[in-house]
Amino acid sequence: QGSQKRSNSTPETPRPKRAPSSRSPYGLFSPGSFSPSVTPSQKYSSRGGRGEVVASFGPVQSPAWSGRGGCAVKLFGCPEENLTKPYKFMFQKALDVREALAGRVEELGEVLRRHHGLDGFTSAALPAQEPVTVLGQISCDGNGTLNAKSVLLVGDREHSGGAQVPLDLSELPEYSLFPGQVVALEGTNSTGSRMVVSKLYEV
Numbered sequence: 001q002g003s004q005k006r007s008n009s010t011p012e013t014p015r016p017k018r019a020p021s022s023r024s025p026y027g028l029f030s031p032g033s034f035s036p037s038v039t040p041s042q043k044y045s046s047r048g049g050r051g052e053v054v055a056s057f058g059p060v061q062s063p064a065w066s067g068r069g070g071c072a073v074k075l076f077g078c079p080e081e082n083l084t085k086p087y088k089f090m091f092q093k094a095l096d097v098r099e100a101l102a103g104r105v106e107e108l109g110e111v112l113r114r115h116h117g118l119d120g121f122t123s124a125a126l127p128a129q130e131p132v133t134v135l136g137q138i139s140c141d142g143n144g145t146l147n148a149k150s151v152l153l154v155g156d157r158e159h160s161g162g163a164q165v166p167l168d169l170s171e172l173p174e175y176s177l178f179p180g181q182v183v184a185l186e187g188t189n190s191t192g193s194r195m196v197v198s199k200l201y202e203v
Helices: 094-116
Strands: 128-140 151-155 164-168 182-189 195-201
Touching: 094 128, 094 182, 128 195, 164 182
Parallel strands: 164 195
Antiparallel strands: 128 151, 128 182, 151 164, 182 195
């Protein structure tokens, strides 16, 4: 067999590169191969057909609405709790939201105290060698899911000043908690850094 002569490649005379195949897998599975061909978008001011129905489903052409009798609206509750002017939803100030949540925790705490016959609540942040009853909201120690190792109690503002205390739930036979739940707990907090829960009072 005769030896095949290899072509020399130098910077002055580079070796010709092979043209990419039209059946390359990169071309077959590129976004352009799956996207339909569209016409270039026109400027917003020059577009027409504003309000035109492009597609519809069912008998939606000119629906007729009618009613019988009169209807009157009556407001219930205290006047200061009713909305008497336009209100922007989700535009509340952070302090207003905090006040509303703190007030709701106090209301539910009073319901828990009367329902279970509790004497009163103490601070969740102070060390306690004897069992004490505290009030607060269930929270999580991070952005992950709530589990037995990540449960926190955010104490109420009146007794605990909003202090956060990790909870040890190993002594409870069963429990079902969710973030934001208002609960009353009975337990010991010997070091002031972790509360061992012995009883759980729910609404």
